[in-house]
Amino acid sequence: xxxxxxxxxxxxxxxxxxxxxxxxxxxxxxxxxxxxxxxxxxxxxxxxxxxxxxxxxxxxxxxxxxxxxxxxxxxxxxxxxxxxxxxxxxxxxxxxxxxxxxxxxxxxxxxxxxxxxxxxxxxxxxxxxxxxxxxxxxxxxxxxxxxxxxxxxxxxxxxxxxxxxxxxxxxxxxxxxxxxxxxxxxxxxxxxxxxxxxxxxxxxxxxxxxxxxxxxxxxxxxxxxxxxxxxxxxxxxxxxxxxxxxxxxxxxxxxxxxxxxxxxxxxxxxxxxxxxxxxxxxxxxxxxxxxxxxxxxxxxxxxxxxxxxxxxxxxxxxxxxxxx
Amino acid sequence: xxxxxxxxxxxxxxxxxxxxxxxxxxxxxxxxxxxxxxxxxxxxxxxxxxxxxxxxxxxxxxxxxxxxxxxxxxxxxxxxxxxxxxxxxxxxxxxxxxxxxxxxxxxxxxxxxxxxxxxxxxxxxxxxxxxxxxxxxxxxxxxxxxxxxxxxxxxxxxxxxxxxxxxxxxxxxxxxxxxxxxxxxxxxxxxxxxxxxxxxxxxxxxxxxxxxxxxxxxxxxxxxxxxxxxxxxxxxxxxxxxxxxxxxxxxxxxxxxxxxxxxxxxxxxxxxxxxxxxxxxxxxxxxxxxxxxxxxxxxxxxxxxxxxxxxxxxxxxxxxxxxxxxxxxxxxxxx
Ligand SMILES: Nc1ncnc2c1ncn2[C@@H]1O[C@H](COP(=O)(O)OP(=O)(O)OP(=O)(O)O)[C@@H](O)[C@H]1O
Ligand SMILES: [Mg+2]
Numbered sequence: 252x253x254x255x256x257x258x259x260x261x262x263x264x265x266x267x268x269x270x271x272x273x274x275x276x277x278x279x280x281x282x283x284x285x286x287x288x289x290x291x292x293x294x295x296x297x298x299x300x301x302x303x304x305x306x307x308x309x310x311x312x313x314x315x316x317x318x319x320x321x322x323x324x325x326x327x328x329x330x331x332x333x334x335x336x337x338x339x340x341x342x343x344x345x346x347x348x349x350x351x352x353x354x355x356x357x358x359x360x361x362x363x364x365x366x367x368x369x370x371x372x373x374x375x376x377x378x379x380x381x382x383x384x385x386x387x388x389x390x391x392x393x394x395x396x397x398x399x400x401x402x403x404x405x406x407x408x409x410x411x412x413x414x415x416x417x418x419x420x421x422x423x424x425x426x427x428x429x430x431x432x433x434x435x436x437x438x439x440x441x442x443x444x445x446x447x448x449x450x451x452x453x454x455x456x457x458x459x460x461x462x463x464x465x466x467x468x469x470x471x472x473x474x475x476x477x478x479x480x481x482x483x484x485x486x487x488x489x490x491x492x493x494x495x496x497x498x499x500x501x502x503x504x505x506x507x508x509x510x511x512x513x514x515x516x517x518x519x520x521x522x523x524x525x526x527x528x529x530x531x532x533x534x535x536x537x538x539x540x541x542x543x544x545x546x547x548x549x550x551x552x553x554x555x556x557x558x559x560x561x562x563x564x565x566x567x568x569x570x571x572x573x574x575x
Numbered sequence: 576x577x578x579x580x581x582x583x584x585x586x587x588x589x590x591x592x593x594x595x596x597x598x599x600x601x602x603x604x605x606x607x608x609x610x611x612x613x614x615x616x617x618x619x620x621x622x623x624x625x626x627x628x629x630x631x632x633x634x635x636x637x638x639x640x641x642x643x644x645x646x647x648x649x650x651x652x653x654x655x656x657x658x659x660x661x662x663x664x665x666x667x668x669x670x671x672x673x674x675x676x677x678x679x680x681x682x683x684x685x686x687x688x689x690x691x692x693x694x695x696x697x698x699x700x701x702x703x704x705x706x707x708x709x710x711x712x713x714x715x716x717x718x719x720x721x722x723x724x725x726x727x728x729x730x731x732x733x734x735x736x737x738x739x740x741x742x743x744x745x746x747x748x749x750x751x752x753x754x755x756x757x758x759x760x761x762x763x764x765x766x767x768x769x770x771x772x773x774x775x776x777x778x779x780x781x782x783x784x785x786x787x788x789x790x791x792x793x794x795x796x797x798x799x800x801x802x803x804x805x806x807x808x809x810x811x812x813x814x815x816x817x818x819x820x821x822x823x824x825x826x827x828x829x830x831x832x833x834x835x836x837x838x839x840x841x842x843x844x845x846x847x848x849x850x851x852x853x854x855x856x857x858x859x860x861x862x863x864x865x866x867x868x869x870x871x872x873x874x875x876x877x878x879x880x881x882x883x884x885x886x887x888x889x890x891x892x893x894x895x896x897x898x899x900x901x902x903x904x905x906x907x908x909x910x
Contacts, residue, residue: 257679264670392666396633397723400660401683403632403652573589574633 254407258415267384275377275427282366283434290357290443297354304352309344316341350444359439360446363432363456370431371463371527375470378420379491382474385416387484396574405570413475413562420471424464432460462527462551469558476561479569494519513543519557525550578642579731579762580607580630585639587625587786588891598891599625601786603639607764607779612757614777614794615766616866618874620886622786623766627662627735644731656684659729661720664739669709673700673719676708680723694722699748713740721749732756732763738772750776770866780866784874785887794866801864801872806842808834809858810849819852820845835862 262268293301319338322330334340350358389395389412398408439445448456478487499518506514515521515533525531525545534543587600599622607613617623628634630641632651641648644657651658667676677691695704698718708716717740724732738746746769753763753776767773773780773794780797782790790797810816813834817827820836825845828835839845846856871877876884 253682253685257683260679261668261671266670394666394668396662397665397667398680398683399633400631400662401655401680401727403655571635573635574628 254402254411255415255418258412259419262385262415262419265385265388267388268381271377271381272423275373278373279427279431279434282369283438286357286435287438287442289355290438291355292442293353293356293444297356298349300354301352302349305347305349308352309347312341312344312347316344350446353444357435357439357443358446359436359443360448360452363435364459366435367428367432367456367459367463368528370428371459371466374424374427374463374467378424378467378471379474380488382416382420382471383478383487384484386412386475387478387482387487390479390482391484393575399574406566409479409566409569413472416475417468417472421464421468424467425460428460428463432456459527465551466523466527466554469554472558473561476558476565479565480561516545519553521545522550522553526554577609577645578606579609579611579644580605580764581640581642582606582626582630583640585626585629585641586637587622587629587634588637597889599786599889600629600636600639601891603783603786604788604791605781606791607762607781609762610757610760611778612753612763612765612776614773614780615764615783616768616770616773616780616870617766617783618876618886620889621783621874622889623783624663624735626783627660627733627764627766631658631660631662631733633662656727657730658733659724659727659731660733660735661724661737662733662735664717664736665720665723667708667716667719670707672705672707673711673715673722674704676719677723677726681726684727686726690726690728694725697725697752698722699745714742714745717741718745730761732761734763735766736768737765738767738769746772770870774866782870782873786889789873790869797869798864798866801869803837803862803864804839805835805837805862806839806845807858807860807862808836808845808849808856810834810854810856812854815852816849816854819854820848823848 316338319330319334322333323338351361395408399405402408436445474487474491477490478484481487481490499520503514503518506512506517513534515531521531521533522545525547527550529547531545531550532542533545582603582605585600585603586598589597589599603622603626605615605626615623615626625634629636630643630648632648643651644654646654671679674691674695677694678688681688681691692701695701698721700715700718700722703711703715708719711719717737721734721737724734738749741749750772753765756763757778765773765777777794779793780791781788782797790800792800808816809832813829813832817829817834820827820834820839823844824838825836825848826838836845839848842859842861846859849856878884
């Protein structure tokens with residue numbers, strides 16, 4: 252416990268940690284400020300316009316459906332070719348909400364989901380960099396050996412560092428996510444439109460926030476493992492950048508040119524995306540039937556499995572190797 | 576006498592993917608008795624730090640047996656709380672103050688807070704303890720390192736070049752500290768290049784060269800093993816004196832009007848022989864070897880006039896030689 256506390260204070264007094272947190276706040280500040288600047292509180296005129304647009308949309312949907320049903324009665328085969336998705340494909344008129352057509356207003360209920368996905372990405376990025384530098388600096392400078400002379404239990408020392416790091420990242424991410432969502436709610440409340448979020452909405456949003464926290468914690472743990480294995484901060488960052496540049500970008504182009512479809516399952520980003528924003532449908536088959544899907548669950552399992560493998564390898568290696 | 580550190584046949588080769596492998600220790604032995612201040616000497620790159628790192632469980636040995644405080648080194652964890660150590664210049668976390676650095680170690684080791692202030696005073700950092708390590712000078716960091724090693728009131732203190740960067744007063748304080756600790760029964764293993772310091776504070780020494788022990792034993796015995804029994808003699812007429820002494824059976828070298836006389840029973844014999852011949856001695860000094868000359872001879876690092884001596888490349892030599900317990904320090908051929 253004492254070890255963990257010492258590591259927490261080490262992490263929190265690092266200049267690099269401070270800079271990264273400031274960077275994170277800056278990204279947040281810019282996002283919030285642009286949202287605020289582009290949003291005005293809808294007045295009666297704007298509401299009336301939105302209701303009018305929504306009404307037109309509903310009418311057009313009703314017309315579409317009637318037209319479609321008529322076609323099916325006349326000639327089923329031709330209609331099936333013209334409307335492959337059936338007559339309800341364009342949407343249910345009852346689902347059309349006026350708030351979607353508000354001009355210049357930030358509507359919390361509609362936009363917070365996308366914003367939280369964006370948050371998950373940049374929280375994970377900062378967590379990765381902070382974690383890599385936290386352990387990488389110790390590994391290359393020999394600071395960790397100093398502690399090992401006091402407690403020659405390598406797993407305990409490394410474990411204390413990992414616990415301190417992931418604990419801090421998880422707590423920080425949770426607080427930051429709450430602050431983030433809260434800020435956007437406030438922006439919508441004061442100069443936009445919050446919508447009418449119900450219990451189900453908040454539950455979904457909380458789950459999304461939870462996944463953002465989980466993803467950033469996993470990113471921190473993976474960076475920790477990579478920097479431990481490679482013994483340098485730069486090596487861990489290099490591996491990450493290399494992966495995204497060479498595999499995610501480079502190999503994707505090669506697959507594309509070679510016509511080797513579907514390639515989605517070969518990329519980590521597919522699983523990350525499935526985990527955070529929901530099932531990823533990536534293939535309809537050559538005849539448009541039989542969707543292939545990466546489910547949220549399998550995305551989450553890939554994230555957890557990869558992190559576990561890296562951490563196990565890092566501990567196994569650190570227990571045995573020579574420390575300079 | 577019980578042994579606090581016993582090392583025998585220790586081998587360590589560093590492997591690397593893109594460098595040649597380096598054999599830092601090649602059948603090294605060491606024996607440190609309880610209560611001793613034991614000096615650990617050797618040229619740069621001879622394997623001192625590697626030995627200490629291996630002993631402290633930071634490196635895995637390839638071969639050899641090590642016991643520390645009567646415990647196999649594999650169980651070092653069980654005696655670690657009795658061992659204080661610094662290995663080379665330790666890397667501190669520089670945003671922390673000196674006091675906080677020690678406090679964190681003290682809590683990690685379950686020591687009372689007051690102990691931190693005690694050791695800070697011992698190493699002379701009391702008044703600078705609340706500054707971040709970032710602003711410390713080299714010697715101040717070294718003092719902090721020594722403080723961290725003293726913190727646990729160790730029974731065995733292992734110090735790798737503790738005097739590195741210390742000022743004269745710091746070195747003096749270190750010497751006093753060593754003797755005080757020795758009086759309290761603490762065993763100290765001290766690696767250093769300051770041979771005059773070692774000569775003053777150490778009871779015994781081990782000299783290592785290219786990964787093997789080349790001499791060990793009490794300082795006086797090691798020195799005596801290298802006593803050539805020569806005397807320095809100054810007389811008004813060195814040439815005649817040399818002749819007289821040679822006739823009396825002595826060996827004589829002369830240089831710059833000074834004679835180096837060996838093969839005699841003592842200074843009295845020299846002054847008597849010369850006096851009988853009517854030659855009066857103006858200076859007569861027995862040439863006792865000091866640790867420096869012994870060290871330079873044993874390790875073959877005596878500076879030559881033509882070229883500066885080079886650091887040896889650590890490669891594996893023959894299979895480890897039987898290390899002799901006697902002090903025949905020349906038994907090792909130079910490869
Ligand atoms: N991590 C390493 N990888 C490869 N070679 C190493 C490593 N550490 C030490 N060596 C080599 O092992 C040999 C012994 O090094 P060591 O640090 O033990 O010397 P030392 O006796 O402490 O020298 P000094 O008096 O300069 O401190 C050196 O030749 C060194 O180059
Ligand atoms: Mg050294």
